[in-house]
Amino acid sequence: EVALLVTDGVTTTATKQNVGRIICHENVHQWFGNEVSPVSWTYTWLNEGFANFFENFATDLVRPDWRMMDQFVLALQNVFQSDAVASVNPMTHAVYTPSEILGTFNAVAYQKSGSVIRMMQHFLTPEVFRQGLVIYIRSNTREAATPLNLYAALQQALDQSSHSINFPVNTIMQRWANQGGFPVLTVTRSAASAQSIVVEQERFLMDRSQSLPDRWHVPVNWVLSTNPDFSDTSPQGWVPPTFPAQSFNIPGLSNAEWYIISLKQQTGYYRVNYEPSNWAALARVLNSSHESIHVLNRAQILDDSFNLARNGRLNYDYPFTISSYLVKESDYIPWGAANPAFTYLDTVLSSSPVYNLFQRYLLHLSAPLYEQLGFQAVEGEPFVTPYHRNIILDLNCRHGNPECLNTAQSLLEGFRNDDSQPLNADIQTLVFCSGLRGGSAENFNFLWDRYLRTSDSSEQSILLNALGCTSNEERRAFYMNQVISDDSPVREQDRHTILVSVINASPNSTQAAFEFIIENFAAIQPRVQGLTGTTNILNALARRLTSQADFDQVESFEARYQNIFTAGELASIAGIKENIASSITWSTQNAPIVEAWLRANYDDSGAPALVSGFLVLISIFVTIYNH
Template sequence: MPLVPVLMKLREVALLYQDRVTTTSTKQNIGRIICHENVHMWFGNEVSPVQWTYTWLNEGFANFFENYGTDLVLPEWRMMDQYVLLLQNVLQSDAVLNVNPMTHPVYTPSQVIGTFNSVAYQKSGSVIRMMQHFLTPEVFRNGLILYLNRNKRTSVTPPLLYQALQEALDQSNHSINWPVATIMERWTTQGGFPVLTVRRSAPSANSLYVTQQRYLTDPSLVSNDRWQIPINWVLSTDPNFSNTMPQFWMPAVSSASAIDIPGLSQAEWYVINKQQTGYYRVNYDDENWQALANVLARNHNLIHLLNRAQIIDDAFNLARNGRLDYRYAFEVSRYLINETDYIAWGAANAAFNYLDVVLSGSPAYQLFQQYVLSITKPLYDRLGFNVTSEDEHVTAFHRNIILNLNCRYGNEDCVYTAQNMLEQVINNSISISPDTQNVVFCSGLRGGSAENFNFLWQRYLDSQDSSEQSILLNALGCTSNSTLRNFYLNQVIAEDSAVREQDRHTILVSVINSSPAGTEAALDFVIANFDQIQRSVQGLTGTTNILNALANRLTTAAHSTKVSQIVFYVCVMMM
């Protein structure tokens, strides 16, 4: 298929990279966005969905290939390992009862805009990744070639995709239990995703009893949705995680199945969903959770890295909504003191961020902070603040997690080092890596110093680099000085604001995420100025980012009462 020249218009922060100024995160984002937009030459331009009901045919494939394609060109970035963290993140937003499915009707312009969300991008990309694994990469590739060639310059619907994939499957040496269309129909037209509850049929039996139900954050809610689910497993007696083809398909017509697994009775532990290729959660019986915690503590490398991340994410989320005792989640997490890979720590960081919010102000909060400091100490000592040219690409993300947790939770060495580094920056005696600037600047502002704030604010005003501006905007919200915080918040709505409209939502997001006091101040500011904020940030996207940040931080009845004021205002405006 010939390439057609296209014109892409991007913001500077999504296109321009400058060594020693641009963060690794922004650099990765630039590569990802460029790849994403190029993928649209095929999925979106050459072949277009017949209507916005099928937005995922564009954005799901672009999301998948932005990572898969970048991984082929820059394997050291480990984009397909990082994809598991993306999948885990979208499982959070996809776990509410009224979430839209991948395929859903749209009729109005506002509904069209609403389709460009995490379901169309990250969920659809994750389901496409699952499809690649249950079909095999070769069949998946051959099917897409057929789909694109057959339908070029035309409008398509999902059945045309399924037909091409089915033909490629039929021409291969592989087979699956149902037609591709039958499987994908449920995954694309039902919202949410399943959780598998897995039990040994008996201690000495060679079979598992598996049930499926829709996973919902609110466990009091019930849904009758079911899926055809690709299942595979690993036993402790043969810990080989490489083959991700399904070993069993759970039917959608039944909520329970028995799976015969030769040798299961001799296995100390087992893992379902190799490399978390399936878009679902797994809950085990208490005995297997404890066995997994034991093997992780003893030799965590026996379990594949992506499954270590899966085990952490599943355990803490299942505990979060009462499906699992938190004891087992923390038992699993004890091994992290020996974990050196970013992917597993990315999953743990998401879990710890949630607990930080809900435990803040409680008697258990100090114990939680001490626990996190204890298991991060080896990595803090190893990574520190010193960025080297030998660092892996993902080390920048890993270091940020460890430094943020340690400085936020009161590691004296971390706080002192960060504040000392900021003083040296102010005195022009050192320059620091852009990858550590946020934690250094943020720690330096938590003490409430007006001098530090004014220096960084002036640096923002003087900066001509969008990447540096982004770092500074995210850091300035960390100030604990209420007067300076109010000045900063008012930059969102001030007529003479020095911050560009498309960046103003970052001010509120940074204050919300800075501390409990910052969250309270930002919430009060949003309630008092909601109408002005909507007009001052860049449309729906900016407002959505602000409200999402608040939603992740509000936990009390008092917060609920305050939020109702925003809801009331929105309802009045819509009348």
């Protein structure tokens, strides 16, 4: 019922948005799934990719203020993470057994396929795409289809239109659907005064020690600083798979201070890397007049630069200098793009000597929005503001803004004393979580008791996500035990949330959860409702484990349960190992650069205004705790 019911004041904005999306998603299956079915589960993406795309597209038509197609970019950036490993399956992927078929209902079939379909909409143009889908549904009605039927229908619509592209739809789409992963483009100006650029492509893999020969037909267009118009998303050129590099003549390039190559508004499913002088120019324009770059391209620049640096393709100075513009960024989407990069850095820097400077940097970037958004929702505020508020409050409470922690603590105590007073549903997880970080068993027991009493599934979900934040070891063990205990009150479909919430709470909690999973996996597996539960748990681990010791533990975990792991679980474990290997490389290669940047820009001597602001906060903290 969490997918259908909305109660004002109780249901969170995120749940309400999910209800809208899911209603659209299931309706879309009337056409993509029922009217036309894939001939085999090898093509699950023909159902789920279109349902994923249209759940956003259709909700956006009904509620444009929800900005679903802007939020789509964050989902695309998110799926890049799981699609950047060599072991990932392509969209079209032959399956035979029930376990393999279950395994196709994953991020590739949903978000990746939805993102590639969105790219197709833009390289064909929205009108040709629409006509092509009408032909596809009409000519295959009540039949089973393969992707070839889809490509033929889109080609027919393209041929009937005035729009043309360099390659047949079939030729382009074969590679996008049949190869795993996605490309990274490397763009260089042949000389500072040149009117042309050279673009190379290769497959983007998080672990740089691997390389694969996959290439794609990549649609591109460009924007110059002299005419920053981001509206036309149709391609101006293609990077073909057959040449090692493709050059493009761009009139006016030599007069441009900066340029952007992409499919505008991040409609392309690929990353873009530039020569250092253009990265520096992009950092300058963002720090001086960020609004001259489209909000979705700002999100792309943040996500690409941080991930290219993490990948060893770009010096970390660039993404950090770029990110310093966020102190002026008031839009949610770029913050939504930067936040996963900050979460990653939080994990890999947690034992670094500059961790403190890193935390201070995040508090500095978010200070204006912390002031502006606060804890209370404002009547009539934009739909996505609660998401933005959560990011800002989480950064502040997690990284030790004492005022944030005190406010969360007092909101939780006020709620404990009189829980008839409604507490803004959107910040409940954050307030409860921050309140549990102190380790109070009373706070834990109060919230657990509340979980037992509520029948509202949205509130249950808030509480399950918060309870894992407890730093009280005994309560944490009790909580994790609810995954496998025979008399657990938590429904099987919700139990994976317990472990995911503990894994995400803190480095200590990640270790505790991992040990629990190693000890009890045989009991966990049948009690978290099938493959999606265990893959959610394993994927959460993949984002948090970073050290050689973690790697060794994963290997013994893999050996211990080799007889019971499903194909999907084994794929997740391969992903964990690839992620850890790249984190180990990160520490040796990148930590010194990040440390130097933070010391140069945010050390005591380097940023006096910031430091004095921080000292004021500390003195408030001391004052409060002395009373």
